[in-house]
Amino acid sequence: MRTFDYSRADSAANAVRTASGTGQRLYLAGGTSLLDLVKLDVMQPDQLVDINRLALKQIEPLPDGRLRVGALVSNTDLARHPWVRLHYPVLSQALLAGASTQLRNKATTAGNIMQRVRCNYFRDGVSPCNKRQPGSGCAAIGGLNRSVHAVLGTSEHCIASHPSDMCVAVAAIGARVTVQGAAGSREIDFADFHLLPGDTPWQEHALQPHELITHLTLDAPLANSRSGYLKLRDRTSYQFALASSAVVLVLDGPRITQARIALGGVGTKPWRAREAEQALVGQPATLDSFTRVAQLAMQDAHAYENNAFKIPLGQQAIIRNLRDLTA
């Protein structure tokens, strides 16, 4: 049995200081992802720094219309918050499409952003996996690569899809991540937070070692917008997305004047489809326009042996969501 130390932080500064010691030290939030991976021996921390007592559980509308969400706000509390349901339905729906009620009650906003991939070769602890063991290879390329593997943003070193639903909605809304390190705090644009695998798939995010996420600040909602999240999966509950879409739209009569589209299940990070968004602006809300932009969104997709179906499925996730929002 592997042992590790456990400590509880009582302030963000104290958490960062404790995490900056020797060995691998990790923050423990809801534990729904981390403790699984520790039990599987995929993550082998020397110390867990429990951050659950930090005062990071508030959801605060800001005077400029943005929404500031504490890192420890649970997925349930965020999904059910009246402001979120009213102004960011896409986020509420994405959160409620994830995991199970019990898991959402424990899972936190920062933990959701930081969750690791669900690739079976990453999680089995023994197969070649460049994320788990840099330089060992990628067993998913040429192996079973159907449900939790991407068709956008992959590299010859890793094809695992990003698993989060919440992050797809946040990508469409736009946000900034506030982090605290030993030298103070800084902000990271959410679009730059998750990294493409490229040649270094073990580098998954833009955090420096031991930086603590303290807040996520959502962009102000687009005036007169409507939004929705559509998740397509093997089972209708308790299952990761095969393909999903988060869409925010503003219409002027029959024409679309603003559009935000992000995709889940198909990309190696929460995938913002900017070219498709631009192509949609000025178009009438018709099946023809939706089909064209859906094709554009997936035009750079590269399929592997078992997941070619994700290309048309990703397109359908966009088309159906657009159709439902404009019906």
Ligand SMILES: Cc1cc2nc3c(=O)[nH]c(=O)nc-3n(C[C@H](O)[C@H](O)[C@H](O)COP(=O)(O)OP(=O)(O)OC[C@H]3O[C@@H](n4cnc5c(N)ncnc54)[C@H](O)[C@@H]3O)c2cc1C
């Ligand atoms: C059976 C199952 C099904 C699931 N299904 C879905 C699904 O359908 N959709 C979906 O989106 N998700 C799903 N999830 C994943 C779930 O959303 C995540 O496990 C959860 O969001 C992680 O949050 P947590 O607070 O428990 O994080 P933890 O497990 O505590 O931490 C996860 C990672 O984040 C780091 N971390 C936590 N807080 C901070 C912080 N403030 N700053 C820096 N690093 C931090 C930890 O060190 C760790 O590396 C599922 C999980 C399970 C177990």
